[in-house]
Amino acid sequence: MSKIVELLPSWLPSLRTRFVLLVAGLFVALSLVMIMVASYLDLRDEEQRVVSDARAIVATVSRLAVPHLSNHHYLILEQELESIAASGVVELAQVLDPARALTVDSDPETSYFDEQDMHPLVKLAYETGVEQIRQDQDRVEIALPVRDMKNDSLLGVAMVSMQRPSIDGMLVSIWARNLVITLVLLVFCVPVTFHFATNFVRPIKALTETAHTVSAGNFNAPFPVERTDEIGVLARAYREMVGTIRNNLAKIHELAFEDPVTKLPNRECFRQHFTNHMIGPGGKPNRMSVLFIDLDRFKRINDSFGHDHGDALLCEIAARLCGLLNPSSCSCGNTEGTGPIVQNVLERPSAVPPQVARLGGDEFAVIVPASGRASAVDQLAEQLVQCVEQPVEINGLTMAVGASIGVATYPDDGEDYTAILKHADIAMYAAKRTGGNRACFYSEIEDEFRGQERVTLEVELKQALVRDEFRIEFQPKVDCETMKVVGAEVLVRWQHPQRGLLAPGSFIDVAEESDLITRLGDTVLEMACRQGRRWLDDGLEVPLAVNVSIRQLEKPGFTQHVLNILRTTRFPAELLQLEVTETVAMADPESVSAATEPLLAAGITFAIDDFGTGYSSLAHLQRLPFNTFKIDRSFVCGLGSDQHSRSIVKTIIAMAKSLKYEVVAEGVETVEQKEFLTGQGCTTAQGFLFAKPMPPEIFAGWMKAFSDPVRHHPGAQGNRRGRTEHAA
Structure with a gap:
């Protein structure tokens, strides 16, 4: 039964059909119950009718028998009883006359002269004087005393026996009658039910159709x-x-x-857009370029003005990029058409719609078709740079950032999204290395900047920091007048297990890009202070100059970290000088001042490294807590023949004197350079004219020998030149 119930929904899918069948089934079930109840009641009524008929007949016989029993007219009584039995309703009718002890009945074959046994029911009625009735499945028998109404005397007993109708016959008749009624009602009920079911199900059907529409996505x-x-x-x-x-x-x-800040497509949407348009009609790849945009100097805006201003700046840049390319490119999904700039740059329509996305932080990316001229994307990249570098006013503050853009083209520069985005990222870092605010194509950068080597080198740098593979060397700084060693600059070297000793130029760029420069800078500073302490313990006092990167200055707790290193190594603060490049110092003078003031109070001095290569402001120079200018080697190397370099060096030295700064010249390689610097008032110099960078165990011996009065003058070494080394 349960299986049938489970299968019914598959057999009867229509709700209306189920409803009609349910009503019809209930009607049939109720009809059957009604027929059974009616049959029972009709059967009872039929039985009661037979008894009532028997009582009526026996009462009639009793009234007829009164005068005949009183006058002893037995023959007439017998004829009347036979007449009653002849109707076929009564099976037997008889009257007992106790006075004469004879019985008159309706049977023609017997006579009242025949001696008959008294019927038990008659005998009981005579003895009790009350009506007696007996019923069984075949007949009903009733015995009724016959009384004289005048004197209420008992004259005799009348009895009637009637045959009961067959129960089966009665039931068939009753069922046939009720079944006909049920069928008539059912024929009327089904159409009415179907009509009402249709009206009832119609709104449910409409709701079901709406549900299907919703499930389809509407x-x-x-x-x-x-x-x-x-x-x-x-x-x-x-x-x-x-x-x-x-x-x-x-x-x-x-x-x-969607990016929550700019409402641009995010990295995942950008990836899907690229992936969905990789293959064009005919199975050929669609040529498209990815422009990876990183904002220059954005972190300083966040740190200086707060993240609310930074987010507002990002939204403004996003709006500019969308307006430059196409307003519809600011949403995730396929877009139609291109903006006016793209139409001018890209010569023919493409199956790849442009898209602008924010990948995270200050990084944006653009997809454009690359089916036009080779210089078209280059022109677009330049327009993006110009678009970003325009000043932005937010809450009354004017801000400006630049854009370093890396460009990689599919399928020329990679076979999938991951490769293209990675190569565009690499090209972007190449643009940053050359000063930023420009675009660089992956296909044009040198092999040494390619991704695989950069990734490998970054991993090796992390391992080198763990394995203590870095070494420090010291390049002496010499007083130009007395020719005495007045200090040394600390330079880092990497003792690579396979490639040997590497100069900073081989790995510093990767360290800065990967943020390993902070760990490396801290390591170099601690190594330098420990070595300076050893020399002090040996009776040798050497002031040390250590380079500091912008990432170290921006790192929270930098000041306290430097003081902790001095405290741990017990190296005197007055013997330590920290060198900051001019570009870093001028980019955010307020932050530099805030980071250096506690260190100045502790006795540490500061120098502006590579002075002359940036854009220094005299107003900022007056406020910055520096003690020393270091003239960049690019000016020093041209002192022999370049009048322009001579003029710049003279100006730097004169400015330093007016501001009461010390001057250190880097990259001094010839006696002529040294003499010119001395003549202009330069106090200190360093370079190959005096010595190359040396490990600490050699530097101490060299310093003692150099300080010997019988030493050879450096000028005797001739115009010795060598490739200068970059500081860490």
């Missing part, structure tokens, strides 16, 4: 909410549920594919 399908019955309540509840689902899906889509 969440704006109308619902029959105007109804006030339960279906209307269900429709309204379903509409609210669909509205909640629609809002949740929109929120999920926003979280999955």
Whole structure:
């Protein structure tokens, strides 16, 4: 039975059909119950009717028998009884006359002269004087005393025996009658039920069709909410549920594919856009370029003005990029058409719509078709740079950032999205290395900047920091007048297990890009202070100059970290000088001042490294806590023949004197350079004219020998030149 119930839905898919069959089934079941109840009641009525008929007949016989028994007219009585039995209703009718002890009956074959046994029921009625009745399945027998109404005397007993009708026959008759009635009612009921079922199911069907429409993705399908019955309540509840689902899906889509700050497509949406347009008609790859955009100097804006201003700046840059390319490119998904700039740059229409996305932080990316001229994307990249570098005013503050852009083209520079984005990222870092605010193509950068080597080198740098593979060397600084060693600059070297001793130029750029420069800088500073302490313990006092990167200055707790190193190594603060490049010092003078003031108070001095290569402001120089200018080697090397370099060096030295700064000249390699610097008032010099960078165990011996009065003058070494080394 349970299996039949489970199979019924598959056999009867229509709700209307089920409803009609349910009503019809209930009607039939009720009809059967009604027939059974009616049959029982009719059968009882039929039985009562037979008894009532028997009573009526026996009462008639009793009235007829009174005068005949009183006058002893037995023959007439016998004829009347035979007449009653002849009707076929009565099986037997008889009257007992106790006075004469004879019985008159309706049977023609017997006579009242025949001696007959008294019927038990008659005998009982005579003895008790009350009506007696006996019933069985075949007949009904009733015995009624016959009384004289005048004197109420008992004259005799009348008895009637009637045959009971067959129960089966009665039931068949009753069932046939009720079944006909049921069929008539059923024929009328089914169409009416079908009509009402159709009207009842119609709104449910409409609601079902709406549900199918919603499940197909159309969440704006109308619902029959105007109804006030339960279906209307269900429709309204379903509409609210669909509205909640629609809002949740929109929120999920926003979280999955939209940047929360700029509302641009995010990294995942950008990846899907690229992947969906990789293959064009005919299975050929669509040529498209990815422009990886990183904002220059954005971190300083965040640190100086707060993240709210930084987010507002990002939104402004995003709006500019969208306006430059195409307003519709600011949404995730396929877009049609291109903006005016793209139409001018890219000569023919492409199956790849442009898209702008924010990948995270201050990084944006652009996809454009690359089916036009080779210089078209280059022109677009330049326009993007110009678009970004325009000043932005936010809450009354004017801000400006630059854009370093790396460009990689599919399929020339990679076979998939991961390779293209990685190569565009590498090209972007190449643009940053050359000063930023420009675009660089992956296909044009040198092999040494390619990704695989950079990734490998970054991993090796991390391992080198763990394995203590870095070494420090010291390049002496010499007083130009007395020719005495007045200090040394600390330079880092990497003792690579396979490639040997590496100069900073081989790995510093990668360290800065990967943020390993902070760990490396801290390591070099601690190594230098420990070595300076050893020399002090040996009776040798050497002031040391150590380079500091911008990332170290920006790192929270930098000042306290330097003081902790001095405290741990017990190296005197007055013997330590920290060198900061001019570009770093001028980029954010306020932050540099805030980071250096506690160190100055502790006795540490500061020098501006590579002076003359940046854009120093006299107003900033006056406020910055520096003690020393270091003239960049690019000016020193041209002192022999370049009048322009001579003029710059004279100006730097004169400026230093007016500001009461010390001057250190880097890269001094010839006696002529040294003499010119001395003549202009340069106090200190360093370079190959005096010595190359040396490990600590050699530097101490060299310093003692150099300080010997019988030493050879450096000028005797001739115009010895060598390739200068970059500081860490």
